[in-house]
Amino acid sequence: MLQVAVVGSGPSGVYTAQGLVQQGQVPEVRVDVLDRLPCPYGLVRYGVAPDHEKIKSLQNNLRTVLEHERVRFLGGVRVGPDGLSAARLRELYHAVVYCVGAATDRHLGVPGEELPGSWSATEFVSWYSAHPDSLSDGFVVGARAAVVIGVGNVAVDVTRMLARGAAELSPTDMPQAALAALAASPVREIQMVGRRGPSQARFTTKELRELGGLPDTEVVVDPAELALDPAYADPSGLPAAQRRNVEVLRGWAENPHPSGTRRIRLRFFLRPVELLPHAGRVGAVRFERTLPDGRGGVTGTGRFEDIEAQLVFRSVGYRGVPLEGLPFDTSLGTVPHLAGRVLRDGSVSPGEYVAGWIKRGPTGVIGTNRPCAKETVTSLLEDAPTLARRDVPPDPLAALRAEGLDPVEWEGWQAIERAEAALGASLGRHVVKLPDWQSLMEAARTTDAP
Ligand SMILES: Cc1cc2nc3c(=O)[nH]c(=O)nc-3n(C[C@H](O)[C@H](O)[C@H](O)COP(=O)(O)OP(=O)(O)OC[C@H]3O[C@@H](n4cnc5c(N)ncnc54)[C@H](O)[C@@H]3O)c2cc1C
Ligand SMILES: NC(=O)c1ccc[n+]([C@@H]2O[C@H](COP(=O)([O-])OP(=O)(O)OC[C@H]3O[C@@H](n4cnc5c(N)ncnc54)[C@H](OP(=O)(O)O)[C@@H]3O)[C@@H](O)[C@H]2O)c1
Missing domain, CATH: 3.40.50.720 (NAD(P)-binding Rossmann-like Domain)
Known part of the structure; x- marks a missing residue:
């Protein structure tokens, strides 16, 4: 054996x-x-x-x-x-x-990264997923504008969760406190920002496309910014996945649908250089405009743009x-x-x-x-x-x-599942996750059959 x-x-x-x-x-x-x-x-x-x-x-x-x-x-x-x-x-x-x-999350290594209001995507994901080690709360309180740094699938998740309303979140298993906070979120503008071009973004097309289907949310892309990418004019040489991404972005650029109380802007060729404080917390992110270097990378142009944000998520990969x-x-x-x-x-x-x-x-x-x-x-x-x-x-x-x-053991886990179903029923929802160590361990030790 x-x-x-x-x-x-x-x-x-x-x-x-x-x-x-x-x-x-x-x-x-x-x-x-x-x-x-x-x-x-x-x-x-x-x-x-x-x-x-x-x-x-x-x-x-x-x-x-x-x-x-x-x-x-x-x-x-x-x-x-x-x-x-x-x-x-x-x-x-x-x-x-x-x-x-x-x-854990990777760091940006730029000044201001630790300002209040600047978080790693990992912290936000852990909170809305009810990870028992999550200590943070109040992400969206007092924030009108958010910046998400990075254009991978986690950045898309974070952007989408910021734009979702109560009706779409209540059928999920997210913890009640996170649901209440996101349902009351004042965030109206979310900019998701890539340091390279649209043809180099890491998100997958299915996830990207989903942003265009969010209720009450307009997706905005600037055709002039997309056109900085040489592959935008002629994407035929790109691998299929990247070509599809470019085509989705082109669709939004050419057929804007201005509607909705929330706006998602997808930005490219902007490299974060500093998070700027305002009233004791983050107030904006300073980006340097970049341009393709012809080898898949980018070079700085020495031109800068500040994007207002009271909430910043750094979604630049795990470690x-x-x-x-x-x-x-x-x-x-x-x-x-x-x-x-x-x-x-x-x-x-x-x-x-x-x-x-x-x-x-x-x-x-x-x-x-x-x-x-x-x-x-x-x-x-x-x-x-x-x-x-x-x-x-x-x-x-x-x-x-x-x-x-x-x-x-497995019976303990099954007891947690029963406790989450009971919590959901008591809140008029389906299953609702237990968000802290104490309630998980109490449930796990209650292993009586239902
Ligand atoms: C935010 C996010 C969203 C994602 N969404 C999707 C998606 O929608 N679709 C998709 O296909 N992929 C998705 N992925 C990718 C997918 O989740 C990963 O490919 C996969 O989870 C990696 O599996 P893993 O087993 O290596 O690590 P993990 O899933 O992280 O599992 C590691 C496990 O090890 C345990 N552990 C860690 N340290 C210790 C220790 N010291 N002692 C004991 N246990 C320990 C942890 O508690 C954890 O349970 C997502 C990834 C992230 C970060
Ligand atoms: N629905 C799904 O299937 C799903 C959902 C979530 C996650 N996942 C998977 O989980 C994995 C991890 O996803 P992820 O989004 O965390 O990582 P990722 O796909 O590696 O994306 C990281 C992003 O951060 C950017 N970045 C890295 N360092 C940066 C810096 N210093 N400044 C600015 N931008 C920087 C990267 O840009 P560069 O490309 O320029 O480096 C890239 O856009 C991926 O394989 C993903 O597909 C899948």
């Missing part, structure tokens, strides 16, 4: 567990999927926007893996300095696969966090590996593996993690005969309990 710990229950962790139990190569593999949170599914629960119900429903596919007879979910177990050490974990299992994602006891490449924000096998000082570290964003970096949609996990599982199964020779305790959970850990 091979006992494997998977650390992290996001898509890469669940796809790894699935790959390990649905193969015919090694007869009996048992997998414990550990997560520091009492709830599974990683960014599918705590990142995917609440109004994207169809993508959220992927949780049902992930659920069937965690309910497999040879897979156990052990929530509320943090691997690292304040929890279970990587070294101890290694003693308890034949192999450990780290699937811990990329938990992996080092995990004590594991090697870490600080320049890439990932764990060095060879086909998923962790490398220590350039050599394979037996029994330690990675998958997902901590392996590849913070790019790719949920499905991208499936082949990534598959590669890691293939490496692990190749190593299995050697790994299985080492003695490990027969039941790692008993060993964890003996050390004072009390994981939230």
